[in-house]
Amino acid sequence: RSLYDIRGPAVPSRLLGHEKMIQTMKQVGDLEFRWAREFGPTWLTQGCYGEEKLWTADPKALQYVFHTSGYRFPKSTVADEIMKLFAGQGILSASGDNHQRHRKIMNPAFSAAQIRGFLPIVQRSAAQLSQKWKDQLQSSLTPGGEIINVRRMLARMTLDVIGEVAFDDQLGALDDKEHELAKAFERLFIDTLLYPPTWDLLFKASWRYFPASIRSLIKYLPTKEYRRFRTFLRLAFRTGKRLIEEKATDTEKGSRDIMSILVQSNLSEDPRFRLSETEMLSQIATLLNAGHDTTAYSLTWLLYELAKHPEDQQKIREEIATARARFEARHGDDFTSADLEAMIFMNAVIKESLRLHPIIPTLARDADYDDVLPLAVPIETKSGNIITEIPIPKGTQILISISTYNRLESVWGEDAAEWNPTRFLHDEERTSVGVFANLMTFGGVRGCIGWRFALLEMQAVLVELIERFDFQFPEGVEIIRLNAGIMIPMVKGKMQEGAQVPLRVSLLR
Ligand code: HEM
Known part of the structure; x- marks a missing residue:
């Protein structure tokens, strides 16, 4: 038990450790x-059966792991198996x-x-x-917009x-209230x-031993x-x-959708390394899953924050109006990705929302070798030593708390817990596009492959x-x-109604 000297909260149950309280x-x-706040950005909890779990939000530790x-x-085995349950044998669980x-x-x-x-x-x-x-609001009799x-x-x-972008297919979820796939995701x-x-x-805690x-x-x-999970994956x-x-029967289009490129890329690969049919189907399930709900939730949190901060909403509106005037003088069709990129304040708002509401708040990893985890913020151990690195034996379970990292005062300043998009306007490094990759996923060998697309989608929709x-x-x-692996917004007292953010929406033009 090499981690015994790391401090952490008192253990409430010998069998369940902190697991029940964390999950609920x-x-x-x-x-x-x-x-x-109590122990610093690195601490120890207990899982089921007395297992140790090392939590960290330390910038250097995150940099090291990712x-x-x-x-x-x-x-972790559990994360891996859960990915398999909803996305099959695709990239998420490889x-x-x-x-x-x-x-x-x-x-x-x-x-x-x-x-x-x-x-x-x-x-x-x-x-x-x-x-x-717009149709809903125009046909509504309620003055001042609709919830x-x-x-x-x-x-x-x-x-x-x-x-459409991944498969060149019209799923039609916006038009069909009873859409089977949309309902299966809901x-x-x-x-x-x-x-x-x-x-x-x-049960889940025992998986790593099977x-x-x-x-x-x-x-x-x-x-x-x-x-x-089973019925969902079958449908996917x-x-x-x-x-x-x-796709096999539609040869004329020369499509540039993600799946067509993936198929071509697979065919040009050495046959020994090609994706199998099950892996290909899993990739489709993965793209359907990772490629839509993540962005939808992030956009939902964005609108939530903008509804709470009407002055920032107005500032974005003015920024768009200025860009629109420039763009009309140019006679373009619509905003280009460069136009969207140039909306500095809107992009700062997107970053601030991703920071405060990381929709994947925790990532679980296991050490594959004996290793030493470096820390940027020293911690005090139970025995009173101040340490800047932690020796971790092979198999150590590490929980990366992205939600905590995103609110660390040592990284973001004293107002880390507050909404303040202007923090991203101040220095060069923080305004660069690369920051998005970090905020969404921390990059690294298995960082989010779709972050650029998610960003483009958030910008255009906003x-x-x-x-x-x-x-x-x-x-x-x-x-x-709420934490269901992905961070879900619900109305307090109305959890049975599922994920929702009700906002008063009114028409401007
Ligand atoms: C705001 C939106 C998004 C967020 C916050 C997000 C977040 C993440 C995170 C945190 C991971 C790493 C998961 C892990 O290490 O366990 C990840 C991986 C991944 N994401 Fe995203 N994602 C978003 C949008 C998208 C989109 C639009 C796509 C596809 C079009 C996508 C496809 C993927 C894939 C395929 C992986 C696995 C990458 C790998 O293992 O190499 N994501 N994403």
């Missing part, structure tokens, strides 16, 4: 923020050389030039969403967008990962959580099969919505942030 905490970050050490910190093989085949589809080409698709879908809200759960239509819009993580029962905590052959049976468990694979078949609508935060509503 009222809001994302509540416990971590408190523990980071960047310097390459593949030495693979995803590790080491296998991950490199997946990434090499996928990379060409995510180049900056390729992504820029998707802007008109995003702009079209954003305009379609905005038309829907709209912005999360719902944003999720449908981003699903349509990923359908509560997926709430039904499967939010507030896991005690038996499931104990051989892979036994773990491959997890998906067949007859409980409602695992059944839900069915959709994937349809998309692949349509421009469309802020130009046309005013967003206000309704009185008497409190939004809470």
